[in-house]
Amino acid sequence: xxxxxxxxxxxDGLNMVLLIITGGVMLLPFxxxxxxxxxxxxxxxxxxxxxxxxxxxxxxxxxxxxxxxxIRSLFVTIYITVVGTALSLILTSTMAYGLTRKVLGQRVIxxxxxxxxxxxxxxxxxxxxxxxxxLMNSLWALIIPSAISSFNLIVIxxxxxxxxxxxxxxxxxxxxxxxxxxxxxxxxxxxxxxxTFGLFYAVGHWNKYFEGILYLNDAAKWPIQVVLRxxxxxxxxxxxxxxxVMLQLENQPPPVTIQMAAILVATLPILLVYPFLQxxxxxxxxxxxxxx
Numbered sequence: 230x231x232x233x234x235x236x237x238x239x240x241d242g243l244n245m246v247l248l249i250i251t252g253g254v255m256l257l258p259f260x261x262x263x264x265x266x267x268x269x270x271x272x273x274x275x276x277x278x279x280x281x282x283x284x285x286x287x288x289x290x291x292x293x294x295x296x297x298x299x300i301r302s303l304f305v306t307i308y309i310t311v312v313g314t315a316l317s318l319i320l321t322s323t324m325a326y327g328l329t330r331k332v333l334g335q336r337v338i339x340x341x342x343x344x345x346x347x348x349x350x351x352x353x354x355x356x357x358x359x360x361x362x363x364l365m366n367s368l369w370a371l372i373i374p375s376a377i378s379s380f381n382l383i384v385i386x387x388x389x390x391x392x393x394x395x396x397x398x399x400x401x402x403x404x405x406x407x408x409x410x411x412x413x414x415x416x417x418x419x420x421x422x423x424x425t426f427g428l429f430y431a432v433g434h435w436n437k438y439f440e441g442i443l444y445l446n447d448a449a450k451w452p453i454q455v456v457l458r459x460x461x462x463x464x465x466x467x468x469x470x471x472x473x474v475m476l477q478l479e480n481q482p483p484p485v486t487i488q489m490a491a492i493l494v495a496t497l498p499i500l501l502v503y504p505f506l507q508x509x510x511x512x513x514x515x516x517x518x519x520x521x
Contacts, residue, residue: 265489266290273483288482289490291462299491301449304455305368306435307498309452313372313434318427320377322419326387326411346379352443359444371437372446373454375442378433381426388422389415435499453495460491 260280265273271283293299328339344474355374364370392415400410416423438454 238282262489262493263471266486266493268272268483268486270483273485286482286486289486291493292482292487293491293494298448298451298452299460300458302451302453303494305450306437306453306495307438309368309371310431312435313376314427314430316372316374317378317381318423318433321385321426322416322423323411324377325382326389326415328382328386329389330407342379342382346383356443358409365444366446366450367444372434374440375433378426378430381429385419385422385426388419392418403477431502432499450480456490461488 261278264279264282266289267285267287268279268282269286272279272283327333328342359365359370359374364373396414396418399408400414401407405413436454437452438458441452443454445455
């Protein structure tokens with residue numbers, strides 16, 4: 230057992246204090262959002278900054294969940310996230326595996342992938358491509374253009390290269406095809422990497438905002454982030470929730486509580502996914518970044 234000096238223990242204690250302070254500072258906005266969303270009109274009028282509601286109220290949540298547009302946008306975002314993440318993982322992993330094989334044109338394709346990291350086409354060319362391919366005002370416009378991240382592709386390729394090549398060669402000698410080798414050997418060994426970058430893709434699809442404004446003209450297809458924008462920037466609750474919710478003025482919850490409740494509902498689902506993937510997170514990133 231290695232004995233730790235007094236100085237090392239002091240540094241560890243200082244690091245712990247700094248981490249606790251940093252964590253508290255980062256957690257404070259979430260506590261504020263949570264507290265305001267459950268606050269009554271009396272709390273909102275009397276307190277400028279609420280850390281814990283005195284009079285609990287769920288009127289804001291009743292209001293947003295009574296809105297058909299909000300519920301519809303939530304399901305649209307769930308659909309985009311699930312389908313988009315699955316498609317991104319399939320395309321990224323298969324292309325990354327293909328780039329680990331010694332085939333004709335491999336270096337050229339890899340160079341083109343790296344080129345897209347260094348030089349982005351920009352908004353206008355991407356918009357024209359989406360328009361000419363008939364994806365405008367379609368949910369696929371939020372999925373297909375960002376289906377593969379070049380950076381994620383490179384890192385997953387490096388992860389595949391870290392897997393001993395003898396495993397693939399043994400499978401091929403036993404008569405397995407490349408597809409069978411990929412599905413039965415590579416994928417089971419790549420769960421940390423796939424879980425990590427699946428989380429990256431899921432967060433990206435869940436937070437689709439600018440693409441929704443740019444490509445979707447039909448408000449019924451808006452993802453929750455676009456609807457959340459409408460709620461945040463409006464001053465009156467009846468306007469923020471749309472024409473489908475018409476409440477009497479005296480029965481309306483404060484607009485700020487509706488805004489905070491909408492933010493919490495839009496943020497919480499993707500936060501709840503992280504603990505289930507956290508054990509794979511560090512391992513997936515580190516293994517893919519070591520072998521060069």
